[in-house]
Amino acid sequence: MPDILKIKNLSKVYKNNFKALDNLSLNIQEGEIFALLGPNGAGKSTLINTVCGILNFDTGNILVNEFDIKKQYRKARSLIGIVPQELNLEAFETVWDNVNYSRGLYGKSSNYIHIEELLKELSLWDKKDSKLRELSGGMKRRVLIAKALSHEPRILFLDEPTASIDVELRKDMWEVVKRLKKKGVTIILTTHYIFEAEEIADRVGIINNGKIILVDYKDSLISKLGQKILRIELNNKIEKIPYQLEHFNLELNKDMNILTYIYNTKGQNTGITSLLTEIKNLGMQLKDISTEQSSLESIFLNLLKESENELVRS
Amino acid sequence: MNWYGLKSIYLHEMDRMRRTLFQSLISPFITTSLYFVVFGSAIGSRITEIEGISYGSFIVPGMIMLTILTQSISNASFGIFFPKFTNTVYELLAAPLSSFEIILGFVGAAATKSLIIGTVIIGTAGLFVDLHIEHPFIMIFFLILTSVTFALFGFLIGIWADNFEKLQLIPILVITPLVFLGGSFYSINMLPEFWQKISLLNPVLYLVSGFRWSFYEISDVNIITSLITIFVFLFTCVLIIIYTFAKGYKIKN
Numbered sequence: 225m226p227d228i229l230k231i232k233n234l235s236k237v238y239k240n241n242f243k244a245l246d247n248l249s250l251n252i253q254e255g256e257i258f259a260l261l262g263p264n265g266a267g268k269s270t271l272i273n274t275v276c277g278i279l280n281f282d283t284g285n286i287l288v289n290e291f292d293i294k295k296q297y298r299k300a301r302s303l304i305g306i307v308p309q310e311l312n313l314e315a316f317e318t319v320w321d322n323v324n325y326s327r328g329l330y331g332k333s334s335n336y337i338h339i340e341e342l343l344k345e346l347s348l349w350d351k352k353d354s355k356l357r358e359l360s361g362g363m364k365r366r367v368l369i370a371k372a373l374s375h376e377p378r379i380l381f382l383d384e385p386t387a388s389i390d391v392e393l394r395k396d397m398w399e400v401v402k403r404l405k406k407k408g409v410t411i412i413l414t415t416h417y418i419f420e421a422e423e424i425a426d427r428v429g430i431i432n433n434g435k436i437i438l439v440d441y442k443d444s445l446i447s448k449l450g451q452k453i454l455r456i457e458l459n460n461k462i463e464k465i466p467y468q469l470e471h472f473n474l475e476l477n478k479d480m481n482i483l484t485y486i487y488n489t490k491g492q493n494t495g496i497t498s499l500l501t502e503i504k505n506l507g508m509q510l511k512d513i514s515t516e517q518s519s520l521e522s523i524f525l526n527l528l529k530e531s532e533n534e535l536v537r538s
Numbered sequence: 539m540n541w542y543g544l545k546s547i548y549l550h551e552m553d554r555m556r557r558t559l560f561q562s563l564i565s566p567f568i569t570t571s572l573y574f575v576v577f578g579s580a581i582g583s584r585i586t587e588i589e590g591i592s593y594g595s596f597i598v599p600g601m602i603m604l605t606i607l608t609q610s611i612s613n614a615s616f617g618i619f620f621p622k623f624t625n626t627v628y629e630l631l632a633a634p635l636s637s638f639e640i641i642l643g644f645v646g647a648a649a650t651k652s653l654i655i656g657t658v659i660i661g662t663a664g665l666f667v668d669l670h671i672e673h674p675f676i677m678i679f680f681l682i683l684t685s686v687t688f689a690l691f692g693f694l695i696g697i698w699a700d701n702f703e704k705l706q707l708i709p710i711l712v713i714t715p716l717v718f719l720g721g722s723f724y725s726i727n728m729l730p731e732f733w734q735k736i737s738l739l740n741p742v743l744y745l746v747s748g749f750r751w752s753f754y755e756i757s758d759v760n761i762i763t764s765l766i767t768i769f770v771f772l773f774t775c776v777l778i779i780i781y782t783f784a785k786g787y788k789i790k791n
Contacts, residue, residue: 276632280786298540298634306632312625316557328546329633371629 228254228303228379228410229275234284236270236434244270245281246434252379257401257411259421259442261524262431268414269309271431272381276306288379302330305372309383311364315357319348322356323370330375342370346400362393369400380404382413386420398424418524430524453516454485454496459509466506472499481511543635547643548650551617555651566605566655567662573601574666577723588725589756594667599750600722602659603684606652607717607742610685611709614648614692619705622696637783641693648689649682656681670753676761677752683768684745690775697782716742726758741767 229252236245244267252258262268273279275286286293291300324334343349346366386394401411415421421428429439461480475484487494555562577597585593621627630640671677699705720742726734737743748764751757
C-alpha cells in the first residue's frame with residue numbers, strides 16, 4: 225500500500241523549552257490501522273495535533289497524500305478527521321446541528337443521507353435532537369467520532385478513544401474502527417491499553433521522548449522481539465540448580481520445584497532439546513511442561529527501558 | 539475560499555443569538571428605554587436644547603454607539619473565547635479554513651448582531667423622540683464600520699483572554715469609561731476648555747461625533763477626522779490579528 229502520510233524530521237519545542245518532538249520521521253500506509261504507543265508525555269498527542277494543524281511545529285515537513293500541510297493545507301486537512309482525547313463539545317447544541325457544523329467547516333455542503341447513516345451507525349440516531357450536555361460520556365465520544373467522520377475523511381486520528389469509557393462501548397468502538405478500515409479509511413490511534421493495539425492494529429509504532437523508537441507490523445514485532453518462556457515443573461523439590469544446567473541460565477522458584485527457561489523462538493538453536501536431555505540424564509522426574517509467549521506489552525516495556533537507558537548514556 | 543466553512547461559523551455564531559434571544563434583543567430594548575427615562579426625561583427636562591436639538595434626540599446617536607461598541611466587543615470576544623474555554627477550538631484549527639475565513643465568520647456574526655441591536659435601539663428611540671436622520675447612508679456606513687472595527691477589537695480580546703476575568707477587563711475598565719466620557723450624552727463644548735482638550739484624546743469621541751453628524755449635521759470634531767480615526771483603529775486591529783494568527787499566539791502554542 226502507498227504511504228498516505230509522510231512525516232519527516234519533525235521537531236516541536238514548547239515555550240517552556242520542553243522538546244515534545246525530536247526530529248521524528250514516520251510513514252503511514254493507506255488503509256492500515258496504526259497504533260501509536262508511548263508513555264504519558266512521550267509526544268503522541270503533540271504529533272497528532274501537529275499533523276492536524278492544531279499546533280505549529282518548528283522544523284520538518286508533513287505530507288498528507290502528497291499535499292504539504294503548510295503550503296496546501298486546505299487539501300491536506302480536508303482528508304483528515306480527528307477525535308480528540310477529551311470530551312470537548314458545545315453544551316447547548318443538538319447532536320444533529322453539531323455534526324452538520326463540523327461537516328460545513330470542512331467545506332462540504334450539508335448531506336442529510338450521509339449524516340443520517342453516520343448517526344445510525346454510531347447508534348446516535350435516536351439522540352439526534354438531544355442537547356450535547358444531556359448525553360453520557362460514551363455518547364459524547366460517539367458524537368466526536370461522528371463529527372470527525374462527517375466530512376468523509378480518508379485518515380482518522382483517534383487520540384486515546386477508549387479512555388474513560390465502559391467495556392461495552394469500547395467493543396462497539398473497535399467494531400466501528402474495523403468497519404471504517406473495510407471502507408478504506410486509514411486509522412491512526414493512540415492508546416494506553418496495549419492489548420487493544422495487539423488486538424486491532426496492523427502496525428505498531430512506539431514513541432518515547434519525542435522520538436519513534438520502533439515501527440513494525442504487530443505480528444512481526446511480536447515474533448521478532450518476542451521471547452518464549454518454558455516452565456518445567458518437577459516431581460520433587462531440588463536444593464539448587466545442578467551445575468550441569470548452569471549454562472542454561474535457569475531460574476528456580478521459591479518452592480524449589482519449577483525451573484524457568486527463557487528462549488528466543490527465532491534463534492537457530494532454542495536449546496530446549498539439550499536442556500531436556502540434561503534433565504533426563506540427571507534423573508530428574510518431570511511433572512509438567514508449559515510455554516508462554518511474551519506479549520506486546522512486555523516488548524513495549526522492554527523497548528522503553530532500553531530507550532531510557534540509551535538517553536541516560538547519551 | 540472555503541465558503542461552506544465561513545457560512546458554518548457565521549450561522550453557528552448567529553445561532554447563539556437565537557438561543558439567547560431575550561438577552562440579545564430584549565435587554566438592549568429595556569436598557570435604551572431606561573436611558574430615555576433617566577437621561578431623556580428626568581435630566582433632559584432641565585436641559586432644553588443642544589445646538590438646536592432637543593436633549594432627548596441629541597443622546598440617541600451616543601446611546602446607539604454605546605451599545606454598538608459594547609455589543610460588538612462582547613459578542614466577538616465571547617465568540618472566540620468560548621471555543622477556547624471549552625477546548626472545541628481544535629475543530630476550527632484542524633479544518634481547512636484560512637485565518638481570514640475564521641476571523642470573517644466570527645467578526646461578521648458579531649457585527650451583524652450589533653447591527654440588529656442597533657436597529658432595535660433606533661426603533662426604540664423612535665418611540666420616545668422625533669428621530670431625524672440627515673444622512674442615512676453615512677449613518678449606516680458609520681454603523682457598519684464601527685460594528686466591524688470593534689468586533690475585530692473584541693476578537694483580539696477573546697484571543698488574548700484566558701479566563702472570564704480578562705474577558706471583562708478591557709470592556710469594563712477601558713471601553714465603558716471611554717464611551718461615557720466620549721460625548722455620548724453631552725457635547726464637549728459644555729465642558730471647560732481644559733477638559734475639552736483632554737476629551738480630544740478619547741478615540742470614542744470621534745466615533746460618537748461623526749455618527750451624530752450623520753443624524754443632525756452637528757459634531758464636536760470634523761467628520762473626516764472621525765472617519766480617519768475609525769479607519770486607523772480598524773487597520774491596527776487587522777494588522778494585530780494577522781500577526782496573532784501567523785504566530786499562533788494563545789491558540790496554536
